[in-house]
Amino acid sequence: MRITITSVLVHDQAVAERFYTEVLGFVKKHDVPMGGGARWLTVVSPDHPDGTELLLEPDAHPAAKPWKEALAGDGIPYTQFAVDDVRAEFARLSGLGVRFTQEPADMGAFTTAVFDDSCGNLIQIIQTH
């Protein structure tokens, strides 16, 4: 068994597409109309085009919003991405207007930071030492 896809629940797929490609730097892999305006929209890392896909999934289910609000309120990231240098990404993304709820913090064996993806989620980036 392999993990081929994982997802984040986004409030607007067009906003999410822009943020995850133009700001974070992922590339679009699949974009298939699913009816009702929804799309099967996935992105991948440019370094791993055949790696795990991230599905930018509409958060239309009524349970999604209270769940996302509760996580955001306590600062809990929805998912985590690995980077080579958390501080460099913090500087780059801050320069692009991305808002961080946790600036880079050394946690012993790793350094983490947490940012707002502008689609209702917090995302943690992690660098392992």
Next chain:
Amino acid sequence: MDDDRVFKALADPTRRKILDELADRDGQTLFEICARLSSKHRLGSSRQAVSQHLEVLAAAGLVHSRRDGRHKFHHLDTGPLEHLTDRWRHRDTEEI
């Protein structure tokens, strides 16, 4: 200021660690405080337990929480510590 609440808040080692971490960087989410306690101090307190510690610290005036948009941040306030030991220290200086 209610000194009893401040002494009670400071009596617990986990609460002192929370203050240490807020002194290291002010304005943290509950998630960051929990992450720092578990990864830096090997304190496996539940999120609910940390939340209750923050309530005790807030009641003592040592921590203030602030909502900013959808997120909540916790800030250190050292004000209640300032005159905590004056009543003993002043007696010393008067006797000398």
